[in-house]
Amino acid sequence: MRRILGIAATALCASAGVICAASPGAQKAATASPAQFSIGGTVSTPLTIFLDDLKKMPRTTLRVMNPHSQKMEAYEGVALATLLEKAGVPHGEQLRGAALASCLLVEAADGYRVVYSLAELDSGFQDSEVLAADTMDGAPLREGVGPVRLVAPHDKRPARWVRMVKAMTIVKLPGAK
Numbered sequence: 060m061r062r063i064l065g066i067a068a069t070a071l072c073a074s075a076g077v078i079c080a081a082s083p084g085a086q087k088a089a090t091a092s093p094a095q096f097s098i099g100g101t102v103s104t105p106l107t108i109f110l111d112d113l114k115k116m117p118r119t120t121l122r123v124m125n126p127h128s129q130k131m132e133a134y135e136g137v138a139l140a141t142l143l144e145k146a147g148v149p150h151g152e153q154l155r156g157a158a159l160a161s162c163l164l165v166e167a168a169d170g171y172r173v174v175y176s177l178a179e180l181d182s183g184f185q186d187s188e189v190l191a192a193d194t195m196d197g198a199p200l201r202e203g204v205g206p207v208r209l210v211a212p213h214d215k216r217p218a219r220w221v222r223m224v225k226a227m228t229i230v231k232l233p234g235a236k
């Protein structure tokens with residue numbers, strides 16, 4: 060597993076305000092927000108991405124109506140497509156054949172799981188604008204939501220706005236060649 064840009068995990072815990080077992084005296088809650096998330100599965104370059112890494116990548120701001128709160132929210136972070144590209148997930152013209160039967164499983168610290176198909180995340184098919192967000196309205200995401208949350212602005216329900224993202228895994232469906 061490769062860290063794309065390394066920083067000390069303890070430093071991240073401090074800056075993200077997360078509960079971290081490495082900090083003296085801190086208690087790790089059962090579903091404590093993870094300090095980093097992985098991108099793995101059938102990818103050429105498995106990654107572990109820390110909050111600090113996201114801050115150094117090309118960033119996007121997304122203004123979106125939260126369908127639950129009916130309020131406009133401004134999220135900032137890195138396009139999910141950009142992260143997948145870094146991990147070597149097929150995109151654009153390479154996204155064809157068997158890859159079209161692969162999906163992205165997103166898992167959260169509380170065990171919540173959703174899938175996206177690769178095609179729906181690829182701008183050659185549609186503009187999903189799915190964002191791996193680390194701030195909302197200019198502030199870091201709170202414990203229980205962040206450090207990283209997906210925001211899927213074109214989904215009518217926010218059920219795939221996964222909070223506390225822990226792992227993303229490219230999964231080839233059984234029977235795929």
Ligand SMILES: Nc1nc2c(c(=O)[nH]1)N[C@H]1C(S)=C(S)[C@@H](COP(=O)(O)O)O[C@H]1N2
Nearest residue numbers: 127167168169171217218219220221222223
């Ligand atoms: N980690 C995690 N993310 C989650 C969920 C969850 O249970 N766990 N619920 C989803 C559902 S069903 C909804 S409607 C929204 C709710 O987001 P909110 O708490 O910001 O309103 O989060 C989504 N993301």
Ligand SMILES: [Mo]
Nearest residue numbers: 216217218219
């Ligand atoms: Mo929901």
